Amino acid sequence: MQTMLKIRLIAISLLLAGVFLAYFAGANFFRPGWFLGNIGYRLGLDLQGGAHLVYEADVSSIAFGEVSESMEGLRDVIERRVNAFGVTEPVVQVQKSGDSNRLIVELAGVFDTDQAIQTIGQTPYLEFKTERAESERDKILSAQENDEFILEDPYFVSSELTGRFLKRSVLNFDSTTNEPVVLLEFNDEGAEIFGKITKDNIGKRVAIYLDGFPISAPVVQSEITSGSAQITGQFTPDEARTLVRRLNSGALPVPIKLIAQQSVGASLGGESLARGLVAGIYGVLAVALFLILRYRLPGLIAVFGLAFYVVLILSVFKILPVTLTAAGIAGFLLSVGMAVDANILIFERMREETRWGADLEDAVETGFKRAWPSIRDSNISTLITSTILYWFGTSIIRGFALTLGVGVLASIFSALVVTKVFVFAFGLRNSMFSFILYGVKRH
């Protein structure tokens, strides 16, 4: 009887834990602001709407060892831009994929992707170019007459100096002409490169390119070692001011190109979320009904186990937090179906044992014990699949793989611990009544 008491105590504490988890899983959803109610689920872009942008950085001008550093710099700059955009929890990630360096930007709740793309891409890419040698220039020019080397700039050739080395930029006005002048100040490394460029090009022009277009090409008078330069173009004061602001908010250390974008409107996002919830509720209810109809009392207990499993998983999603997507909801639902499998294996085994004449209590005991290898094996293949999917998948697939994998692990726990404790806590006697409750036939 001692052990019975212990099992019932465990059952009660599991029940209480379940109630708490249920509250935690549901808090904020129904009534935000209560105890723990300010922790919400993290919804993926496909459920709340927003934009997912993938940029590829052109690092061909960066020394091999400095690539990751400049990618970090790029991320910081873009992050600042995105923050200025006023997005809650923006995601800006550097991703290396094979040879290409990517930047992933996720903006939840941003529906005007054109504006977002502009805000991000608008960041100027500043470049300094030096004059090409005359012979080379003429060669390209004549080749271009034959429609060759069309993309080659015949007059200037890129130098090492880019906006990456810019420390800051200031707006000034020329004291004599009163024209706006943009002052550039380089960092130490930049100053050194600039010194070298000016030294090598005295009497020649150095062109300043912004976003691929020349904005000014002054002739170098003397070597400049101070690390400051100035751009005098034909700007209006307003244009000059904008340019300075853009340069200061971060010149991109490397040029970027948008290679993929996905955006989901608010209406589709909300609809997907609502439909996902409805599908989840109906799916779980259908499974619960099926379990009770087929397995009676153990089925009912399994439904408790299942409910425990659902609130446990939802709480895990909240705590980690797992980003929920439409595919993630599908993975979660599939794991509910698979979670039931563990219970079914146990109950079918129990039925079999009683059919062979075992006591109810023994049958329950062996049911749990003998079903374990099958439960383990059955989940191994699913775990293999979800691990690989997580590794190789895009964010959509990852959402599915993660919820499926976490779900499978939690389902083992709920079947082997929660259901077992509840089954034993009910107490089992070999009466006609409990046979009916258990839905077994004696031979």
Added chain:
Amino acid sequence: MLIIRFRKFLYIFSFLVLATSLFGVLAYGFRLGVDFSGGSILEVEFLGERPDTALIDQKISDLNLSSYRVQPAGDNGFIVRVGELPPEGRQDLIKALAGSDEPEKVLSIRRFDSIGPTIGRELRRNAFVSIALVIVLILAFVSWAFRHVSKPVASWKYGVVAILALIHDILIPAGLFAYLGRFYGAEVDALFVTALLTILGFSVHDTIVVFDRIRENLRKSEGVGNFESIVGKSLDETYGRSLATSFAIFLVLASLFWFGASATRYFALTLLIGVIAGTYSSICLASPLLVSWQKRSGKLN
């Protein structure tokens, strides 16, 4: 056991289904989604009544895009797929659809995906890598599960039959998708591949459960009784569990298919078909095949 006795009919049935699937795959191939092929997809919903498809078609053809396809979606919307789209092309496309310079007054944009060719290539490659890896690991798992040699059927034969069942379970949803692609414009995307891989895991395990029971019963029988009846007995003992599990999974997937988000509709359908095929093959195909094989090699010896 009826299934064992009437196995020849089941073989004919399976053969017909497989032949139909294979025909679909070979004759129609797959329609690749934008995530694999690269390109753009735009889904809009008109605030009022949607215009005629032919009219929309006409408007888009005026844009001189490399390739495009218009499909009505939902009650008031359209899905437009286009090949390469320049950055400013999105606005032009939306304006053309709306027939106005202020498109937000006429329609709302539900989603817009644009995948460059590099990403498309990469996703295709990743799909192949993950399929290959899953198959290799599942094969390793199968050979591990059947490492104990047992008589009268060599353990590798269980493995071969399990893999045959696997191919069956993958080919059927693949074939279905070839037909759906041909007649309803369904596309094969990363989610489809994910569904196939999930089916792989499910199918192999479902087959293993039955085979496990066969071997357990073979051990218990200690040579008494013929192989056929032992397989029949094992099937009797396991099909209840198999059907119950599949039915539970069927319930959640059906709910996902009927009520769930449109993004996961075909995904749920693929899984649904895969689960049905997997359950069918593990009960009605794998074990009978084992019996047939044993009988055949018995005759040869």
